[in-house]
Amino acid sequence: MPDPVDTLKVSDLPLEDLVACHECDLLMRKPVLALGEKAQCPRCGYELYAHRHSVVERSLALVLAALLLYIPANFLPIMQLNLLGQSSEDTVWSGVVGLFDTGMQGVAAVVFLCSMGIPLLKLLCQLAVLLSIRWRIGRSYGLLLYRIYHHLKDWGMLEVYLMGVLVAIVKLADMASITIGLGLICFVSLLMVQVLLEVVMSPHQIWQALSGEDDHAGD
Structure with a gap:
């Protein structure tokens, strides 16, 4: 201590x-x-x-995994709803489009930013920061992007969107037949990977590596 x-x-x-x-x-x-x-x-x-082992390599692996999960999590069906003979498949993107088409453009913009736009921007910032450390280039830009990432942390609300989906499933369970889609599995996996990334990507070591104080953050 x-x-x-x-x-x-x-x-x-x-x-x-x-x-x-x-x-x-x-x-x-x-x-x-x-x-x-x-x-x-x-x-x-x-x-x-x-002071964790292989911070950069482990974090890079998690960022790449999150980016691979991003597209299926947002564009594959989260659930299939069957009600009175009518069937529909809902995705995160279709939810944003539905809100926009019904005249709630402001709400649609907030949902898009918090569930799709900002989470993707956070991942891209993390990827750029880790690559700048791994390849030892552009660390001044890496510092800027890491500051941007910290400002964006409170705006990516995947867990809030997930809670909304779970509440909707519970409320509709008695009214309709609901089938969980692959999109929900990918969405939950994306959320778990991002939580693990927050644990693995030690801020202290990242700041040190970006400032040139520690060139062994990947060890």
């Missing part, structure tokens, strides 16, 4: 040697971690950062 810093001595230490807990704001000396180790706040136990 890192050592708390006496407030009277803070001015004597360079900023790069300090770290603050995001939960309780305790100021500490930044510890040097070996591979596989993680730093925790001695006061509240919050994980400050970790």
Whole structure:
């Protein structure tokens, strides 16, 4: 665990040697971690950062998997609804188009951005950042894209859309015959891959690699 810093001595230490807990704001000396180790706040136990193995390679694999899942998750049928002899197949994209065609253009735009546009932009930003580290080129652009990615994190709401789909399935289950489509399986898989990517892609190591402090983020 890192050592708390006496407030009277803070001015004597360079900023790069300090770290603050995001939960309780305790100021500490930044510890040097070996591979596989993680730093925790001695006061509240919050994980400050970790030094994980093969961050870039593992993150690249997950980003590519997410991009491969993106198209089927959004354009394959999420469910097939049979009601009073009428059958329809719904996808994420058809939901956006349906909202637009019924005069709710604003809602359609929000759904498109939060369920399709921003998640794709986040993945592309992550891909560009990881490639800039892996190939050691364009790190200044990588820094910019990683900042953009962090601003976009709160706007990609795949889990909210998934909850909406699940609520619709539960409510319609007694009224119609519902068949789960391959699109829903891909959509859930995409969400799980993105959650795992958030865990694997250690922000501390990515920032260090982009700033040139750590050229071994892929080790």
